[in-house]
Amino acid sequence: MELSYWWILPLAATAVAIAAWLSRRRRPSRNRAIAHGGRLTDLPEYQRALRRHRARLALAVVLGAVFLAATATAAARPAQRSTEQPEIRNRDIVLCLDVSGSMTSTDAAIAGVFQKLAKEFDGERIGMVIFDSSSVQLFPLTDDYDYAAEQLKQATEALDDGAGSFFDGTWNGDGSSLIGDGLATCVQSFPDTEGSAAIPGDSKRSRSVVLATDNFLSGEPIFTLEEAATLAAAKNVKVHALNPADMDYGDQPDQPGTQLRASTEHTGGTYFTLDSPDAVPGIVHKVQETEATSYTAAPQAVVADAPALPLGIAFVAGAGLLVLGWRLEP
Amino acid sequence: MPSLLRRIKSKMFIFAHRRTLSLLDGEYGSVFKGRSLDFDELRAYVPGDEVRDIDWKATARHGSPLVKRYVAVRRHSVLLMMDTGRNLAARSLSGEPKKDVAVHAAGVLGYLASRHGDDIGLLHGDAAGSKYIPPRNGEEHLERLLREVDANAPCTGASNIAEQLDYVLRYLKGRLLIVAVADEFLPDTRTVSLMRRLSARHEVLWLTIRDADLAPEDAEKALDSFDVGTGQGIPMPLAMDATVRAAYAAAMLDRDESRRNIFRTVGIAEEQTTGSEDVLTAVFALLEKHRSGAMSARSSGKDGANAG
Numbered sequence: 001m002e003l004s005y006w007w008i009l010p011l012a013a014t015a016v017a018i019a020a021w022l023s024r025r026r027r028p029s030r031n032r033a034i035a036h037g038g039r040l041t042d043l044p045e046y047q048r049a050l051r052r053h054r055a056r057l058a059l060a061v062v063l064g065a066v067f068l069a070a071t072a073t074a075a076a077r078p079a080q081r082s083t084e085q086p087e088i089r090n091r092d093i094v095l096c097l098d099v100s101g102s103m104t105s106t107d108a109a110i111a112g113v114f115q116k117l118a119k120e121f122d123g124e125r126i127g128m129v130i131f132d133s134s135s136v137q138l139f140p141l142t143d144d145y146d147y148a149a150e151q152l153k154q155a156t157e158a159l160d161d162g163a164g165s166f167f168d169g170t171w172n173g174d175g176s177s178l179i180g181d182g183l184a185t186c187v188q189s190f191p192d193t194e195g196s197a198a199i200p201g202d203s204k205r206s207r208s209v210v211l212a213t214d215n216f217l218s219g220e221p222i223f224t225l226e227e228a229a230t231l232a233a234a235k236n237v238k239v240h241a242l243n244p245a246d247m248d249y250g251d252q253p254d255q256p257g258t259q260l261r262a263s264t265e266h267t268g269g270t271y272f273t274l275d276s277p278d279a280v281p282g283i284v285h286k287v288q289e290t291e292a293t294s295y296t297a298a299p300q301a302v303v304a305d306a307p308a309l310p311l312g313i314a315f316v317a318g319a320g321l322l323v324l325g326w327r328l329e330p
Numbered sequence: 331m332p333s334l335l336r337r338i339k340s341k342m343f344i345f346a347h348r349r350t351l352s353l354l355d356g357e358y359g360s361v362f363k364g365r366s367l368d369f370d371e372l373r374a375y376v377p378g379d380e381v382r383d384i385d386w387k388a389t390a391r392h393g394s395p396l397v398k399r400y401v402a403v404r405r406h407s408v409l410l411m412m413d414t415g416r417n418l419a420a421r422s423l424s425g426e427p428k429k430d431v432a433v434h435a436a437g438v439l440g441y442l443a444s445r446h447g448d449d450i451g452l453l454h455g456d457a458a459g460s461k462y463i464p465p466r467n468g469e470e471h472l473e474r475l476l477r478e479v480d481a482n483a484p485c486t487g488a489s490n491i492a493e494q495l496d497y498v499l500r501y502l503k504g505r506l507l508i509v510a511v512a513d514e515f516l517p518d519t520r521t522v523s524l525m526r527r528l529s530a531r532h533e534v535l536w537l538t539i540r541d542a543d544l545a546p547e548d549a550e551k552a553l554d555s556f557d558v559g560t561g562q563g564i565p566m567p568l569a570m571d572a573t574v575r576a577a578y579a580a581a582m583l584d585r586d587e588s589r590r591n592i593f594r595t596v597g598i599a600e601e602q603t604t605g606s607e608d609v610l611t612a613v614f615a616l617l618e619k620h621r622s623g624a625m626s627a628r629s630s631g632k633d634g635a636n637a638g
Contacts, residue, residue: 031556033419033427033558034421034541034542034555034556034557034558035419035420035513035541035557035558035559036417036513036541036557036559037562038557039581039582040578041557043574043578043581044577045573045574045576046574049568049573053567053568328567
């Protein structure tokens, strides 16, 4: 609590002092001399009335002082100054779902989890890319959570059914599960942080890709997984991979699971193997937690007028004074 | 130099339109039982003269009542005993300063005495001490006495009429007509005993100047008061309080009653005046009262040894 116009207080004190002095100087003009005041003052009734009167006067003085102090304080504009460090949740998440036949149940689980999460998002942006032999951006990074939730709902239903026009455009390339291309598309759906198109502040947002794939490549991708991972690392994107079918034989680096793990760890992300789609929510939460670094913006000083307390006190004291004045009036 | 006495006289003559001044003279003369065997003159009876002064033979011859006048054996001495303490600075019941009322009362009494040819002295003072001016004749002397009171009252000391009573008893010899002018104090036991002794030794008349009403009826007059004796203030709202006022009224009745009792028991005729307007009425009533009191005392005393 601080006062915007602190100089009001000494001013008010001076005014009160001058008023008191003036009234003191004027006082002796209106009273009369009497003798044998004991005729009245010795009466017990008078003594009682005097005590009551004195108590009332004392109360009036206290209330008046409180009233003056409160109004003077209110006039001095008390303000609440606080430093706020607004916590900004500024994550960008792109769901990167391999929609080859073996992945649909996992994809559905991931879409379902994010559909629920989207309702709680505040400040995050979410986007979705599905890919098979070619990639389709289902919706770009957006903070329109209703829209995202609706899209995710459709995706969940479509992935559960495994049919419909949902997968249109994912078979345009040669082969299937061109994971490197898919990941590259996902990485590209983040806006540039440098150059003319860069949005200020974007570079501060954390970026992650939730990549669901079994890494069974068939075909000739434009980007290999390693190249896509390098691209992601260059754009500061962390790739979190969910592999529902890690069936590596041994620790050789050419095994698909190991490759995926190496790529994700290259980007600073994490790698999970899934035994069943039911484990997806837990893993997604884990990913969320690792990414849930709260970004705090620069401390901001917030000055807000807080006249409620002094004015409330002044109101109560003033009301009390009115009642007392009415009682003191003969 | 404006004369205090002239002012008082002019007020008395205004009064005279309503009640003859000679009536006052009669009353005053009757107070003094100063008679001798030296016949002076016969004069017309004036109401207030004692019936036994009437010369019945002369009255029968003349057809209207005549009163015998004697040359007084000695001049009477009238002593104005006044309390000029701090209390005199306060208001009287009429709202005038009590000092003005006191000066006026002293003037009226002194004028009556001087018309009668008596000497007038003054004793005034406060609790700290008394000042005595011995009795002398003449209006100039009276004027001087009035000026003395007017200039010196109120003194800074507290009021205590007992000091003046004590002074008289201690230092003044010879029988005096003492006219006490004081306010509405309630005598304590010492004062009562002094008053009793005083009334035994001298003729005492007591004129009380009534004090201001502490709980006045009309709110117009209601101001904060302060006690000149103690310096204590009385806030107006308290004096206007209904229960306080009722208690005050009851207490005042009691107080007046006890005052009356005290004056009755010590045998001093007492009369009250609210302000200078009714000083004359009060003086008249006082003289009347004293005379009748003295008469009754005398008749009960079965022709006391000497009348003078």
